[in-house]
Amino acid sequence: MTPSESRAFLLLLVLLTILSFLSSLLYYSFLDQNLHLQECHPDVPQRNISILLWHWPFGRSYSLDGDKCLQMYNISNCFLSDNISTFSSADVVVFHHQELSIGLSPLPLHLERPASQHWVWMSMEPPVNNANLTQLNGLFNLTMSYRRDADISIPYGKTVLGGGNKLGFQAAPNRSCLVSWVVSRYHPHQARAGVYQSLKKYIPIEVYGRWSKKPLSDKKLLPTIAKCLFYLSFENSKSKDYISEKLWRNAFQAGAIPVVLGPSRATYEALAPPGSFIHVDDFRDTVQLAAHLKHQAADRQAYEKYFQWHHTHRIKTFTDWRERLCQICLKYSSLPANRVYQDLESWVNS
Numbered sequence: 001m002t003p004s005e006s007r008a009f010l011l012l013l014v015l016l017t018i019l020s021f022l023s024s025l026l027y028y029s030f031l032d033q034n035l036h037l038q039e040c041h042p043d044v045p046q047r048n049i050s051i052l053l054w055h056w057p058f059g060r061s062y063s064l065d066g067d068k069c070l071q072m073y074n075i076s077n078c079f080l081s082d083n084i085s086t087f088s089s090a091d092v093v094v095f096h097h098q099e100l101s102i103g104l105s106p107l108p109l110h111l112e113r114p115a116s117q118h119w120v121w122m123s124m125e126p127p128v129n130n131a132n133l134t135q136l137n138g139l140f141n142l143t144m145s146y147r148r149d150a151d152i153s154i155p156y157g158k159t160v161l162g163g164g165n166k167l168g169f170q171a172a173p174n175r176s177c178l179v180s181w182v183v184s185r186y187h188p189h190q191a192r193a194g195v196y197q198s199l200k201k202y203i204p205i206e207v208y209g210r211w212s213k214k215p216l217s218d219k220k221l222l223p224t225i226a227k228c229l230f231y232l233s234f235e236n237s238k239s240k241d242y243i244s245e246k247l248w249r250n251a252f253q254a255g256a257i258p259v260v261l262g263p264s265r266a267t268y269e270a271l272a273p274p275g276s277f278i279h280v281d282d283f284r285d286t287v288q289l290a291a292h293l294k295h296q297a298a299d300r301q302a303y304e305k306y307f308q309w310h311h312t313h314r315i316k317t318f319t320d321w322r323e324r325l326c327q328i329c330l331k332y333s334s335l336p337a338n339r340v341y342q343d344l345e346s347w348v349n350s
Ligand SMILES: *[C@@H]1O[C@H](CO)[C@@H](O)[C@H](O)[C@H]1NC(C)=O
Pocket: 038, 039, 040, 041, 042, 044, 074
């Protein structure tokens, strides 16, 4: 080597070393990001926000002792209460629809309502289950539901970037059953009942839940669904943005491919992980759907394609009412001022 050649060689070595150092830095900071399990919230409120839950949904209450939003969800300055005597000092009062609609919990119309206080109408049910809405017109400032266009949107689950779900199952199809469905309230007039009745003529479907007289305990739910390749994530009604735990929990957490019936394919594409589901609307009829399921079941590679999103995406489910209530604080500073739902019923049905 001439002196100039060896100088060039040295330079190259130094460059390579720097490059490999930089790339490992990048790699580890990427890993580090993925290891952060508890979320950091840039939108935490600047001052203390007090949220009053007027009554617990469906009569089941949970402890609010201590600073639950901080302890459980790392959201500071956000205080939850279910003590209705604190009404006059609450920044936000949340009313769950079911108890209002049946008259179980009357609205505090006799109390003086602070001018800056927000009343929130909350429901996680599709429109068909939200009765008696006209009596609520002109009272609420904000809506809280799974809908993306609600003032406070609280979906049953969401898709987030970053792979690495710790999966307790194998994508490889080594399962004893083809399709399962868990249903508690079966009504023949529902769209899902029609599809089920027709589909079961062409493929066997294992049915569980109250309607089939094979109820499943909470503990048995996911392991039972996990025995099957596919799960019928059929919503009780086809409503805008209504994608319930039937997708997020029952199918995704059990590791069965969801066959979905609910809002449009475009909605599922916007909300669910890419390539993660089979939509009933994609098939001319149930003969075609049945044929597709049988084909995917027989072709291991085709089946596993539906699990590729695990490398790039994760899902997060929301089930605790307290987590939903704490979300209000993250939105608080950007909530619309002086909004009043004069016609709540038409918003719900829109
Ligand atoms: C909690 O959130 C804060 C800011 O929002 C963040 O700095 C902190 O790292 C988070 N803590 C944990 C344990 O994630």
